[in-house]
Amino acid sequence: MKPNISIIIPVYNVEAYLADCLDSILVQTFESFEVILVDDGSTDGSPAIAQKYADAHSEQIRYYRKENGGPGLARNFGISKAKGDYLMFVDSDDIVDPEMLTDLYESAFVLESDIIFCPYFRHGLYQEVTIEGTYDFDMDKVYTGTDFLKQSDYTVTTCSKLYRTAFVKQFAFPAHWFEDVAWLPVVMSYAKKISYVSTPYYHYLRHDTSIVSSTSNKQILGSLDAIRFIVQNANPEAATEVAPFTASLTLYMCTRRPAFADRYVDLLMENKDFILSNTNFEEHPRLKVRLDYYYNAFQAIPKHIYYDHFGKTTLTEQEQNNLDTLVGTLVEFDAKITCLNEENCDIDEHPAIRKAYDEGRYHVVGQYFKCKKLMEEGGIALSKQVRGIKYITPLLLRTQALFGFQNDTSITERIYAAVAGHPVMQEIFDVFMAHIDQDDAMTIAMREILMQKNQLTYSYDLECNFKQKYLTAYNETVRVYATCVLAHDYGIGSAYSDCHTKPLSKEIKNGTEYTLVDSFYFDTLLRITKDYTVYQMNRERQNKANETFFLHRKIGNLRNRMHRQAMRITVLKDRSENIKMHYDAVTRMKIIWYPYQFLRKLFPAKDVKAWMTQREADKKLAYFRQIIEQPEEEAE
Known part of the structure; x- marks a missing residue:
């Protein structure tokens, strides 16, 4: 039976994370999907793990192994094997929540979108968690890819999105590093129908060994080729959105990768005519201030x-x-x-x-x-x-x-x-x-x-x-x-x-080594330490105040979204044959969230999936019964 969704997972030396990734996908509440594992020449235990899952779940997982060519070529290979009407990319060291496919596919089905996307959880190197990729979009409206670029600044990730297969097959990933940074803006520049789901379902996990965590790795320079790829391949009709996006992305990389900041400034100069001729600086005043510094009599000290x-x-x-x-x-x-x-x-x-x-x-x-x-x-x-x-x-x-x-x-x-x-x-x-x-x-x-x-x-x-x-x-x-x-x-x-x-001298007393410093250094160090501690304490107080403010705003947004969802359910209640395709507001808003990634470590994946499915079914049934049994005027 043809699946509705194909999930493409490029694999390369991720033996520590691959099982977690696949387990999170196998407990999806959406059932009509396939997983395409593309091993890009791994040299660790990743192939054995991938083969094990493919053997155990042969009806859903297909495993391919190819010579190493980079993540871009692995994604292209996966696209060529996709059978689903829609496809999704999941990085092999990330995880997804159980409701992700259902919620994104629902939006695709109702709005007939070419691309559907949602925010994502970003798990930092020090276990901090933030929500990124949020947009000021309504969930029941259709937008264009240029609307996405206008709000994106420099945020680029191919994950946390569902793509219509027939649409994205015309866009190939480049072979160089940062292929996702290069590919997505080009695809968005041509997209006419995209939609947004406001609930974050994707968990992006950063690791010390990943390329994006590095500030100096030689492969970082692939981001220069990525930006050039955007300028050369994006839709010319979308140049007024692509140009400021490209400039913001370059400036972000300049700050994010300090070892190669001069390379990104050189790239700004290379794209100067394209950026200046296609950017409306009345809409981007802050960008104008930053670019004026580099484009007017700028002179860098040689490295x-x-x-x-x-x-x-x-x-x-x-x-x-x-x-x-x-x-x-x-x-x-x-x-x-x-x-x-x-x-x-x-x-x-x-x-x-x-x-x-x-x-x-x-x-x-x-x-x-x-x-x-x-x-x-x-x-x-x-x-x-x-x-x-x-x-x-x-x-x-x-x-x-x-x-x-x-x-x-x-x-x-x-x-x-x-x-x-x-x-x-x-x-x-x-x-x-x-x-x-x-x-x-x-x-x-x-x-x-x-x-x-x-x-x-x-x-x-x-x-x-x-x-x-x-x-x-x-x-x-x-x-x-x-x-x-x-x-x-x-x-x-x-x-x-x-x-x-x-040069600082060393002195050993009673077996302990001491570093001798001059009095200026010592006095300043003590004062700096004291003042910096006070500064950090004040900043922490401000952060807590901000957290309270954002919590109240989040609660307000939650109420508004629940109200919009209730209105959608009212419209759909006469279509009882399709009612199972629509989640209730409680599930959509994730008021109750069960950490399945921990549950699956305690119980077999199939038991967790069965339990999650039954829990969702019971909850949906009770909620929809309550909505449907209301008098028409009260529901409205």
Whole structure:
């Protein structure tokens, strides 16, 4: 018998999650469906699990195994095997609620939609649960795919949706990563009839090993190809909706993937004409503000690190460790890292440099050549003593030159950056050369130009400003950050690097190791800890107040939806032969929710399914009997 719905599940190395996914599908209250498992060359125990379920449920589950080609090709293969009038994609590490197929198919049957979608539960890495994918749509109306794109901003997921098979077969998934990000906007741009079910039934589970949980994985760059795919393949008639959606998605990726933020800005520039010519900024004022920054005289600091090592000495263990871990902490694999030394620098190009070199003041020589490189080519000047903590790429996109306070009296010379030709570097270089006979020539130069000439004064208020931890100069093209951003790691998640005034020493007393720090660091750390704790407490109080507000609003929405459903039931009550196809309001609103994913761990899946089916049947029967037995005028 031909199934009404085909569920396509791409499988690749998910032995820890696949059984849970399949168990959640097998307890669906909707019966006319098939499951198409497409193993994409798994190397773990996933094939054995898939085969076991296919053997045990041969009437509903079909299992295929193919060579590894990525999730996009696996989805295409599943579509080619689908027999149902509608199809659904479920990721093999996610789960769905028992009523999902029934509720979405009901909307498809009543409204004759090509795509039906619902919100979803997002389970975070730290067990936090949020509801995402909600839309301001009525459940009894039909919309277009462009209506979906208008409200989507950057939310893209192929799951939690039901698609008419005949409609989506004309759209193939691309082979690169982030195939779902590429595919769905294209499909929506052509969709003429979509409908919405407001109850979340899909559970999206994030894991440490998933691509979307990574901020630096090389496969992340597949999202660049995904955005290009949207621009190239979306419906030209929907360009006014696709353009702002694409811009918002690119900006979101820029924030979400900080290691490659510069790549996304380059993509914004690549799509500049398409975005500007097709976006109505009166409808997107916030987007206009963000794009104006990049499209008007924007200049990013190159992701090119220069560190120095003169004197032909051996690196210390700590220095070598700092350099070895720069890729993966401060920058990613696509950054350039150059060591400035005797092989690529001319020591004799200036008599003062030759003198400093002969005197063994190699750090002065290094500062000279790093400063020149930034003036000529732009980039990041780095000391071997700096420990990377967090990707610095976002900072490189927000200003044309950046520095950081070392303490309340000086600017750190161990990490700074600038675009080529910025006047601040020339001024610092001139003062540096005037004091080159002193070991702290660069510290003197930075203090004179930034703190004295431009009157940038350190204050503790700057350190505790959780929104803007920097001061500006040179028409806001230069930023000088608080010590907790570039100089010290205070443990509150804001530091990009850690460069103490001098290497921290260790001391052991009574068998316990202590780290010795300078008094400024210690005093600031104590004050930061206290103020940050107060900040977190106040934010938690506000969150609880917000939760109360949203709870009352959710209750109000629940009443309204129950009323709309009761009206629909009144209209349908004369069609008694079809009454079983319509859920009652109590079930739809999930007033009572049984966590079947826990029940199935205690009882066989078939027993849980039978129990759930009987429970729903009893509840529906009682509810509809109550509605039908009401007098006509009272029901209306």
